Amino acid sequence: MQVMEFKVTKSSLKNIKADMLVLFFGARGLKKESVQQFDALKLEKSALKDFAAADGESLLIYNGASRLGVQRVLLVGLGDMGGAEPFRKAGHAIAREARKVKAKKIAIDASGIAEWSLRCGVSPERLAEALALSLVQGTYRFDRFMSGKLDKKKKDKPVELVQCIFRGNAGSVKDIENGVLSGGLIGDSQSLSRDLVNLPGNQLNARDIARYARESGERYGYEVTVMEKDEIERLKMGGLLAVNKGSTEPPTFSILDYNPAGGAKKTVALVGKGVTFDSGGISIKPSNGMDEMKSDMAGAAAVLATVEAAARLELPFRVVGFIPSTDNMPDGSAQKPGDVITTYSGITVEVGNTDAEGRLILADALTYAVQEYKPDVIIDMATLTGACIVALGYSVAGMFSNDDKLASSLFTAGEQCGEKVWRLPLWDEYDEQITSEVADVHNTGGKGAGTITAAKFLEKFVDGHTCWAHVDIAGPSFAASKSPQRSQGGTGFGVSLLVNYLRSLVY
Structure with missing residues (x-):
């Protein structure tokens, strides 16, 4: 993975060499501002007719x-500058154009960032x-399996954008330096999350996830403990073991512990x-689209990447990630519909559908995290339910919480970073759908409110913790096709959301 280098300078644009x-221009006052800047730089103003x-x-x-x-000048629009979203769109537009013209090094005039901040209300x-x-995000590529045996162009590494120089002024350089540093770090961690989601099932098993966690911990100085089968x-983690029964690969339970100095x-x-x-x-999925189920570990990938980002950003509180991992396969020894299992908490579960497996492994991990680490949050x-996609589509995650302040903080964090969440209810009426006649609880809730009943199931395993949230990222974690702001495959959704939430605890 190519890591982009960011630099910040106060040099005159005339002294910056780049491809x-x-x-940047806002829609308001475009004519006046653009003419002034074009005159100052001796650029041909006729181009403004098409912008x-x-x-x-x-x-x-x-x-x-x-x-x-420089030979090429890219004009990028910021519209009415409503919040940070125009700047995210601008970044993706820059990445697309840089790829088209094979630019390795670009310069960005950000000297107006203080004025933009006042217009859009973002620092x-x-x-x-x-x-x-x-x-x-815009320069991310996943091409490690391109051999070039059938098409030499696929083997040739494309020219990639590797250096970006931001130009500021005396009053803004420090803010720009801090911003591009954190943005680059979060982007790098998010790229790791995307890589993991994009790896096919024959290239990523539970032990591989544990290995990636260990490598990250060694590189960035946090502790990783991996429990084997x-x-x-x-x-007696009966949920994780039950899901793993049909697999030839053993399960793992990884604990990633970032604890700041002091x-x-x-x-x-x-x-x-x-x-x-x-x-x-055994409750096997339809074959159409099953290949995308390599992405069913996107939650684990987001947690790994978030702990890594927390360590790199040196956040001033402890962040502990818990990753229960296995695949879910049909086999003569696999768990069956109707089985009753005993989870780590001692709560028994009637398994009505083996495809509702994620909540079983999360049940063990949630109880373990609460009992052994006693977290504040x-x-x-x-990626828990297709029902969440039915409710909210592919751009927004479902969010549930038993704490209003936590729910509000997650919502705000999502609005700030563009990874939006929408709160859904945890009303007691939904408990009726997951009652069982033979065990303490049923792992499915029948027809209707599927994403809510899944959350109600998880709620029973937080051991009375009063500051818990569940985020269902089934929709936004994987893009079946590419769009102007994302490539096909893993999106890395959740990393920015969690990092922004964690940083909100500092202030």
């Missing part, structure tokens, strides 16, 4: 006898972060569903 220069500066709009021009040391640092993060059996006053637990491939088990993230 492409980026200039309206709408959100994400871009226009590439080639300068003639200008005062610049200069967060605007710079949004730009840097979207640039990393014998330890999981000793702990100790921390607050501990946040993050639990991620790590089903590396979900066939549905616990959040689980999972």
